[in-house]
Amino acid sequence: MITTPLTPDLVHGAVEIEPTPAGLVPHRLPARARAQVTDAQLAMAEAQPAGVRVALRTAATYVELVTVPTKRVYVGMPARPDGVYELVVNGEVTDRGSVRGGTTLTIDLAAGTYEETRGEPGSVRFDGLSPTVKDLEIWLPHDEAAVLVELRSDAPVEPAPDRGRRRWVHHGSSISQGSNAATPTGTWPAVAARAAGVELVNLGFGGSALLDPFTARAVRDTAADLVSLKVGINLVNLDLMRRRALGPAVHGFLDTIREGHPDVPLLVVTPLHCAIHEQTPGPAAIDPEAFAQGRTSFRATGSPEDVTSGRLSLEVVRAELAAVVAARAGSDPHLHLLDGLELYGAEDERTHPLPDALHPDAATHGLVGGRFHDLVFGGAGPFKR
Structure with missing residues (x-):
């Protein structure tokens, strides 16, 4: 067995890699941004490595990744499934x-x-790989x-x-991060990126696509050939x-x-259809009847x-975003x-x-992606070659 320490050059899709005594923590916001907000929801979301992968080249017939995961437990709700790690070999999920x-x-x-x-490390192991040299992504x-x-x-x-x-x-929001997707390559941005053959940096933050200035600076300072912003739903459901x-x-x-990316294609995406907020402003709240039944639903x-009186609905947001772009x-x-609405x-x-x-x-993540x-x-799309 060969043991390889995880180093930043093996990690793709993160904005910043934080070394800690326990190992590397991939972040999707830089330290300067994280220091400017005390919101626990955003802290949790940006540390969840949507779109982040360990990328390597090897002839190994097995690879084992050792991590310390963070499992979420919601009081009064059923246990959540463990997070999924996916192996991609030469571009194919295997x-x-x-x-x-x-x-x-x-x-x-x-x-x-x-x-x-706090808990202890565990590992996920992928066996039966070809002994030939190949590109792997976890x-x-x-x-x-x-x-x-x-890595082992x-x-x-x-x-x-x-x-x-x-x-x-x-x-984008939690939808861009991948909420309710079953796998990391099944989030709609990952589906689109893999189909297009581009390198994804996913800055979708659950509950936190809020036009924060530090997020704009993070996008500005991240190397990019293409940039897209999907905003609106969190502005409404947080009122x-x-x-x-x-x-x-x-x-x-x-x-x-534009200070950092003056000429790259920049796409503004208006919100997907969401019936509860099309004409009705937020804030959104957990439906108490569903919660009593052990389900999560929003209203x-x-x-x-x-x-x-000036409060936002999704219809209002779409009109305002179109006016700004025009x-x-x-x-x-x-x-x-x-x-x-062309996506959903x-x-x-x-x-x-x-x-x-x-x-x-x-399934809907796949449809949207x-x-x-x-x-x-x-x-004739704006990101075409």
Whole structure:
């Protein structure tokens, strides 16, 4: 057995790699951004390595990844399944597994509390690989944080070579992070990225696509050939701002990104269809009847009449985002708009309903990812070659 320490050159898709006594922690926000917010939800989301993978080249017939995962336990809810690690060999998904044990994060949604209990490392092993030299990727769970400890194998490993692929940086909400997707390569951005042959940096943060200035700076400072932003749903379901603030906030977010990426294709994606918030402002809340039955479902607590006083619905957000992109079109020929209803609309809800009224299921992630690929990377799309 050969033991290889995890080093940053083996980890792709993270914005920053934090060395700790326990191992490497992949982050999807840099330390400067993390220092500017105390929100536990964002801290949890950015540490969950959506789109992050260990990428290597080796002739090994097995590889074993040792990590310290963080399991989430929600008070009063059924146990969550373990996070999924996926093995990709020369571009094809060939195996899946999980790491047992680790740290436990107990979350009480009613009380708004988080309690962490430290745990020990575990491992996931992939056997039966060809003894020929090959490119391997181990995609980390999109919804379970992990400290990366070491790699074990029966042959030496080296970092995967640069294949010259374009780098796509995408920012969005929990839907972009992959909420309710079954596997890390099954999140809609991963589906689109793999189909297009691009390197994904997924900056989707559950509950936290909120036009935060530090997120704009993180996108600005991350190397990118393509950038997309899917914003709106969190602004509504947190009831974060009013219509008067939205346009200037979006302009400022785009201005910051353009400081670092003045000419790259930049795509603004409006929200997917979500019936509870189409005409009704937030905040969103857990449905108490569903919660009493051990299910998670959401409802809007605002009123459609609140829109007249400036509160946001998804219909309002789509109109405001379209207005911002139109206003900038003359000075920014590389800025584009995609209506999220083309990815998932009201008709789709009939055949692919949102299980919790807010997030798509695994099959719908595949549907959205395929449509995004066709509309954006294919044909006359803004990210076409």
